[in-house]
Amino acid sequence: MGLVAEFDITCEALPLVSVAKAVPEAQLDLKIQYNHGNWPLFITYVTGGEQQGLERAFESSVFVADYTLVGQAGETRQYQTVPATSLEETLGDAIDDLDGLRALATTDALIERIQVTPTGWIQAGWFADRDAFDAFREFWQENAGFRLRRLTRDGEPEAPGEGLTDRQQEALRTAYEMGYFEIPRTASLEDVAAELGITASSLSERLRRAQTHVIETTVASTWPPLPD
Incomplete structure (x- = not known):
């Protein structure tokens, strides 16, 4: 049985970390399309975040040659x-150890989520066994910074709230x-948004994502299939 892990990598040289640092009010999530040259x-x-400020951060990033806005849904671009x-x-x-970094690409693992933070990346994914996970852990411990957030066996239910981002947890708690x-209600959406220093629409989407995750990791997985 495989493992499911979520961990912080502290390395400000990772792609787009400078963008996350320039617009800390925004949440950046990555998906990677391979077979496009060196990167x-x-x-x-x-x-969330202000679009012009974000795009200025893209333009000033030494990592980004070009960027294109390809879609938008609600507050997510x-x-x-x-x-x-x-x-x-x-x-x-x-x-x-760049050779060691390349070797991670051949590890029996699947990184399913990457969130960019002002100090590095948060990665979450599946690992075939403990050796595959240890390859990631040992590399980042030796070359940057590593902090384990959670480690479970594939198929084990997550505790409620596991897998939420720090901002989602903060929004729910506040x-x-x-x-x-x-x-x-004794507080409006606007009241809570003002307390967090974000817009009401950003808070609404953050709460919806957090609530959806909690439902998917608790009651949704126990429901019987819908009838045909």
């Missing part, structure tokens, strides 16, 4: 970013403490 194409999902530099040029000054979920 794959990056699909960047940006939730989808960009295709084309790298300007190779693997060696991007990480060469920060990581000595909304709860201010009385947003009480009946009747």
